[in-house]
Amino acid sequence: MKVYIGTGGYTNDDWIGEDLLYPPGTKQTEFLSLYAQHFDAVELNSSFYGIPGLKAFEGMVRKSAGRTRFAVKLNKVFTHERNPQDSDFDRMLQSPQPLREAGMMGPYLAQFPYSFHRTPGNRTYLRELAERFAGHELAVEFRNQGWDRPEVRDGLREFGLIWVSPDYPPVAGVPEPALHITAPVAYLRLHGRNSGNWWSGESAAERHDYRYHQAEMDEWADKIAFVDGEVDEVYVFFENTTKGHALKNIPMLRQALNARGVPVSAPQPSSQPLSGDLL
Template sequence: MRIYLGTGGYSNEDWIGPGLLYPDGTKKDQFLEVYSQHFNAVELNSSFYGIPGLKAFEGMAKKSGGRTRFAVKLHQVFTHTRNPEQSDFDRMLQSPQPLREVGLKGPYLAQFPYSFHRTTDNRKYLLDLAERFAGHELAVELRHASWDKPEVREGMAEYGLIWVSPDYPPVGGMPEPRVHVTSEVGYLRLHGRNEGSWWEGKSAAERHDYLYNRAEMDEWADKIAEVEGELEELYVFFQNTTKGHALKNIPMLREALASRGLTVSLPNPDAPLPGRLL
């Protein structure tokens, strides 16, 4: 099983400074180049707000130096307003072609909101989305617990969809924190366990303000090791990027996985790691 490990997005200005990821003076257009020296995957957030064009993806492929896989989040028109037009499908499917050409394209991610319950209409919509993205790896995050059923995952496996295994705060009403396999590719999103701000938080930064401890990383390493023989690839993305928490947690998980015989290859083993990544 090849493990791809990274964060949700890479354009974080609070990662600039001594002991962080980006040295002082790093400009925004240099973030990806630096990021790709340390992580073999990234989950692209910007595509949720605006679908990048071909030239933008060409730039990503070049700046990453062929070292980092990109999971591309679907634009919100597919998951939140749910009224995509043909032009949206065309752009979403065609624009990442530069990544495919150099072997850097990971799965698409459909991140549905908690309000997307398992209703007849929503089941039909998800089926239509699966058919429109047929032939492409599509990971689906379903946040409402009504979807967290074996028969749902069986249906997803039938249509080639990847079940997104999540780690949420223990607030109830959401899927359990387990690694489920519906494809040869697995996808894990670690949101942190900030129970106090998950519902009341005014921003994603507040909701993801959480630093996992080593015991929690050991817990996830055990769950990953259990499915090692069932997956060819596993993507693990930390969403707790606030205050650089993810930069501390990634080495913890990498170390925990290594102790269980699972390794995460570094894009550039010779690159000096910032203090928090040691």
């Protein structure tokens, strides 16, 4: 079982500074090259707002130097607006080809909003989406608890979809924090447990303003170690990127997994390390 660990996005001004990921003065065009020296996976956020073209993905391959797997988030037209045209499917499926050719393509991520309830219409839409992405790994995150049912996961297995196992704050209406397996690939998103800001926060940064404790990382390490042998790959993405929380939590999870006999490591940097506790 191969475990890939990274964060939701790599463009974050909170990570610029002494003893952080990006040294003072780092330009945004340099972020990915530095990120890839320390993390072997990343969720691509930019594709949610606009589908990058082939040249943009070629640049990602070049800057990351083959060290990092990319989970590509579906554009909002697929998950929030839910009115994709054939041209949207063509671009979403074809543009990441440079990642595939370089062996750096992870799953697609369909991040549905809380307003995406389990209704007959939405179930039909999800089935049609699965059919259009057949032959590609597609991970699906449901933020509404109505989907958190064994029969839903059975349906995902039938269509070859990956259930996204989320770690949300302990608030009503969201799925429970459990690691479920519906495909040879497991996908975990750690959102933090800021229950005070989850519904009231005005931005994603506020909602994800949370740093996990070691005991919480140990809990997830136990769950990941438990599925060793059941899956080929596990993707773990920390969404609590605010204030550099994820940068502190990733070494904690790595250490906990290694202690449980699940080997994980950071990519070997091609230049000088930026911070000892990141490696």
